[in-house]
Amino acid sequence: MADNSTNSTFTSTEELPPPVKISVLTPLIYTFILLSIFITFSILYRRNRVKQLSKIEPIFGENHPKRIYEFLKQQVIDQPDNKPHEKVLKAALLRRSVEAVRRTMKLKENQPIFNKLYQDGLIGDDVYKQFEIEMKLQELEFREILTECETFKKGWVQTFIPLSHEICFNEALRRRLYSMDDRSESLIEMWEYFGEKLGGESEKKEVKPIEAATDEVSESTNEKSTAAKKKKATKSGKK
Amino acid sequence: MSLEISYDSKTKKLLLPKDAEIISPEVKNDIDQLNSLTHEIIANGSDVPPVPTPENFNKDMSKMIRKLYETGVQAFKSGKFEDSAKQFSIGIEMISRRHKFESFQGTLQELSLFLMSRADANLKAKQYLKAFNDADMLIGMMMNTPENFLRRGVSNYFLGNYEAARADYQRGLSFDENNERLQTELNIVLDKILEENGDYL
Numbered sequence: 001m002a003d004n005s006t007n008s009t010f011t012s013t014e015e016l017p018p019p020v021k022i023s024v025l026t027p028l029i030y031t032f033i034l035l036s037i038f039i040t041f042s043i044l045y046r047r048n049r050v051k052q053l054s055k056i057e058p059i060f061g062e063n064h065p066k067r068i069y070e071f072l073k074q075q076v077i078d079q080p081d082n083k084p085h086e087k088v089l090k091a092a093l094l095r096r097s098v099e100a101v102r103r104t105m106k107l108k109e110n111q112p113i114f115n116k117l118y119q120d121g122l123i124g125d126d127v128y129k130q131f132e133i134e135m136k137l138q139e140l141e142f143r144e145i146l147t148e149c150e151t152f153k154k155g156w157v158q159t160f161i162p163l164s165h166e167i168c169f170n171e172a173l174r175r176r177l178y179s180m181d182d183r184s185e186s187l188i189e190m191w192e193y194f195g196e197k198l199g200g201e202s203e204k205k206e207v208k209p210i211e212a213a214t215d216e217v218s219e220s221t222n223e224k225s226t227a228a229k230k231k232k233a234t235k236s237g238k239k
Numbered sequence: 240m241s242l243e244i245s246y247d248s249k250t251k252k253l254l255l256p257k258d259a260e261i262i263s264p265e266v267k268n269d270i271d272q273l274n275s276l277t278h279e280i281i282a283n284g285s286d287v288p289p290v291p292t293p294e295n296f297n298k299d300m301s302k303m304i305r306k307l308y309e310t311g312v313q314a315f316k317s318g319k320f321e322d323s324a325k326q327f328s329i330g331i332e333m334i335s336r337r338h339k340f341e342s343f344q345g346t347l348q349e350l351s352l353f354l355m356s357r358a359d360a361n362l363k364a365k366q367y368l369k370a371f372n373d374a375d376m377l378i379g380m381m382m383n384t385p386e387n388f389l390r391r392g393v394s395n396y397f398l399g400n401y402e403a404a405r406a407d408y409q410r411g412l413s414f415d416e417n418n419e420r421l422q423t424e425l426n427i428v429l430d431k432i433l434e435e436n437g438d439y440l
Contacts, residue, residue: 166291167339
């Protein structure tokens with residue numbers, strides 16, 4: 001009897017299953033799995049992003065001065081007997097910097113245009129992204145150049161960039177100057193072409209000379225203009 | 240790089256195969272630029288190229304260039320316009336041989352003076368295409384000088400490009416509206432355009 005009249009609460013506690021023993025390793029394994037999933041996701045995400053970025057076409061063509069500099073640097077390591085002179089390397093680094101200056105200037109010139117076009121929805125995200133990446137690449141390129149520059153001579157960095165600017169402008173001026181002959185040839189072709197199209201228009205190009213722009217300017221021009229005015233006046237008088 | 244570049248330690252130059260200009264003119268151009276810059280840095284003698292300031296401008300060369308300019312002006316004054324243009328061309332060639340790391344501002348000033356004079360000499364010698372080219376380059380260098388528009392306008396007039404000449408004179412006048420020479424030339428070209436269109440009164 002005494003057994004039957006026992007407290008029910010008491011019996012229920014007795015029936016409870018024994019507590020599950022959790023190993024100390026369980027949370028560690030859990031954390032490990034979580035971390036590995038995280039890392040895998042991160043790796044895949046980054047790989048995918050790099051793949052997408054590599055698909056973006058660069059705005060500029062191949063950077064030849066950079067390749068030439070790298071080739072010369074490699075030459076120093078590979079062929080110590082026939083290694084390039086230090087001034088050749090300096091000149092190559094300057095040329096690389098000149099190219100970076102030229103590209104940066106082009107990008108900065110076009111930055112307001114890109115911004116405006118993007119704001120107006122005339123260019124897509126991909127093109128704008130392309131522009132932003134190019135800007136970033138130029139920054140990195142400059143950083144790399146300046147690090148290289150410091151290896152040649154300490155303190156050269158301060159004068160290096162202004163020097164690159166000057167070389168860049170001087171080269172551009174010379175390019176323009178040397179292209180003058182070719183340009184005049186193409187102008188002749190173009191004007192002759194139009195002359196032929198218009199039917200003997202080229203003959204008209206031999207106009208009566210007037211002397212104008214030179215220092216001893218033109219009495220003849222003045223005469224010509226007064227003559228023209230007189231002619232106008234007489235004709236209007238006749239009318 | 241697809242082209243085979245080699246380095247010659249004697250001449251301190253980078254070399255390319257003979258057909259490089261055809262295969263890749265850009266690389267050829269870059270190599271040429273590098274070789275000339277190397278040559279200039281070596282010729283300069285200092286460890287690194289000096290800071291481009293007016294003080295570091297090659298003064299000996301400036302003297303030679305000034306002499307050439309004076310000779311050109313003398314020839315112009317004596318009416319030998321073709322000789323004068325030749326002298327100015329030699330001067331321009333000399334300016335272009337200045338070291339690339341010299342002050343750009345100084346080079347630009349010298350060059351613009353020579354181009355102005357050569358354009359005038361070419362106009363006098365009736366070499367209008369050459370004068371047009373010089374004036375066009377001058378406009379690219381000094382946009383707000385009305386005289387350069389006058390030079391290009393006159394060249395355009397004689398080349399038969401009357402509309403272009405009119406535009407040049409008008410642009411010149413936008414910088415200096417009281418310029419009598421530009422006004423006169425503009426009137427002449429306007430008359431010519433009317434005549435060409437058969438509207439001459």
